[in-house]
Amino acid sequence: MNVNFNNRDPVYVQVVRHFKEQIATGMLEPGQEIPSRRELANKLKINPNTAQRAYKEMEEAGLIHTERNLPSKITRNEKTLGAVREELIAGAVDSFVAAIRPINVSLDEIVGLIQDKYEMESKEEGGYE
Amino acid sequence: MNVNFNNRDPVYVQVVRHFKEQIATGMLEPGQEIPSRRELANKLKINPNTAQRAYKEMEEAGLIHTERNLPSKITRNEKTLGAVREELIAGAVDSFVAAIRPINVSLDEIVGLIQDKYEMESKEEGGYE
């Protein structure tokens, strides 16, 4: 459990994204238990309400479900889980294309640049500033 | 002169980006005059101060220069101008790769998706929501 926070996005959004990435890569499996709000808050040094906010978003998205005061669990709805990966990928692709299209870059050049960057090992975290 | 504003980024940032795109694609040439702050504000239906804010950013970035109260002009520094295109492209690539890497997608799949999306004519403006 380790989230690299940046300063531009809200914390709860970054927490949600972190869980989505875990789901997308299969690190979190259907039915798996996740930490309690307060436990997560402790681990990440964030306010418990912020953790709750993140979990609430995930609950409403159907990614987790919660019964009474038992540990929340990743949903067993495989369709929902599969869609997470697609959503993350499509979101990244869409915003990339929206950003690059107005610049009139050839497809070949784009592909080359992405390949180069993608193959680099990522020493630096946090992406583009 | 037509900027499709979105609701998430500050207006002045979007204005700056619009000019950078114009520079990157050669629509704005070295030495070319650009509208006055107030004129731009009128065209885009924004506050003159917002236009000024955008121009100030560009001035500080060396993209435009202003003498007294004459129309501001695109810089003639070709190096600066060329860097704009590179900066826009690198920014898009970097943030895309940062977003996609944690999801463990194969390079082939990524490239395929980008090609598909990029070749689509863009009926919808505004990118991914």
Added chain:
DNA sequence: CAGGGTGTATTAATCGATTAATACATATTT
């Protein structure tokens, strides 16, 4: 039963960036 752990809801504070209002000096034009 008491205590500590849960999830949840309501409300408030914070906090900063963004936008706008206003004024000023200059220059050009009529």
Added chain:
DNA sequence: AAATATGTATTAATCGATTAATACACCCTG
């Protein structure tokens, strides 16, 4: 000279999201 357009600076208002404080109901366990 007056009027109008320019760029610029200073200051203030707005505005909203995000975060935090607090309280409550529940349940299990010792």
